[in-house]
């Protein structure tokens with residue numbers, strides 16, 4: 436499957452930059468293309484200069500809102516991010532159109548933090564504009580949710596996240612939810628290592644996008660997972676996960692070694708990888724709420740067998756009982772069994788509901804505080820009413 440990727444704001448731009456790196460890897464290691472165009476859009480010129488893989492020209496790193504922001508961002512006011520994106524949308528569309536292999540694109544992927552200003556405001560507006568323009572191509576959004584400490588200390592965080600997700604879910608064909616906090620759960624040092632988190636965010640897309648683009652027979656599975664399967668799976672709230680089990684090496688005489696090929700071990704490793712994918716989903720959710728699901732098994736051709744694919748299907752079926760499940764096998768990896776899982780059309784996501792509730796309460800709080808401030812200002816005015824003014 437081939438994507439046009441557009442990153443908005445600082446977070447979106449950096450994650451898009453990782454997608455550009457993924458495409459380089461696909462080209463170098465596998466001789467295939469999975470991204471037809473990769474763009475970063477921001478109101479902040481410095482953020483755009485900090486990227487490494489997206490082409491550095493003005494048509495790939497697109498500065499918007501010049502006069503309004505002076506190139507310094509919108510300071511977390513996502514309404515301003517939305518306004519600027521609407522005004523400058525032609526500039527962005529013109530750039531996207533120039534993508535060299537645009538006609539081969541299967542879908543758009545827009546990426547942004549839901550909590551910031553520029554990306555949070557711009558992503559739903561741009562989704563809407565692209566949708567009106569390219570009706571035949573699906574548009575997916577990758578919405579990155581804030582760290583827990585930001586929700587506690589920065590007031591706008593929850594409000595921005597809630598308004599961004601509400602708007603996005605109304606226009607995007609599917610919204611991938613990625614919870615930053617999930618990536619520091621195991622390894623707290625990651626908190627300050629956003630680049631590593633960004634790599635972990637895009638990694639599950641590597642095999643998923645490559646599988647349907649392979650040209651060589653030996654890398655084509657018995658059941659190919661192609662763009663059609665992915666497009667049929669992605670609807671509404673969506674999560675993605677990825678798990679990997681290393682194949683044990685056995686030593687042969689004369690210093691040679693090969694991977695262990697025992698059917699029960701293969702099955703065990705496959706289930707272990709799927710288990711990891713499910714427990715490492717990009718946001719916590721209940722698989723039973725999924726209306727659609729997909730899994731892709733990647734393993735060395737010699738280790739792949741249809742029983743394993745079937746077992747994985749049964750394993751997923753037990754968890755996502757209501758879902759229409761699609762699958763594929765991809766004879767590729769060396770020395771490991773990898774599983775990518777997508778759960779889509781989720782009927783409920785607690786975290787999103789939580790944002791909506793808290794943001795509504797926040798609006799009430801702001802109103803109450805405004806009334807209090809106005810009252811206090813009136814008091815000062817009253818106290819000064821008998822003084823002369825110099826104006």
Ligand SMILES: Nc1nc2c(ncn2[C@@H]2O[C@H](COP(=O)(O)OP(=O)(O)OP(=O)(O)O)[C@@H](O)[C@H]2O)c(=O)[nH]1
Nearest residue numbers: 444445446449508509510511548551552553554581
């Ligand atoms: N995963 C990840 N999260 C990031 C990254 N950069 C920022 N964030 C998160 O994104 C949120 C802030 O959004 P930004 O993308 O910085 O905001 P912006 O869209 O540039 O908007 P303004 O700076 O207000 O104009 C916070 O929750 C950060 O933790 C990144 O590279 N990776």
Ligand SMILES: [Mg+2]
Nearest residue numbers: 444445479508
């Ligand atoms: Mg910024």
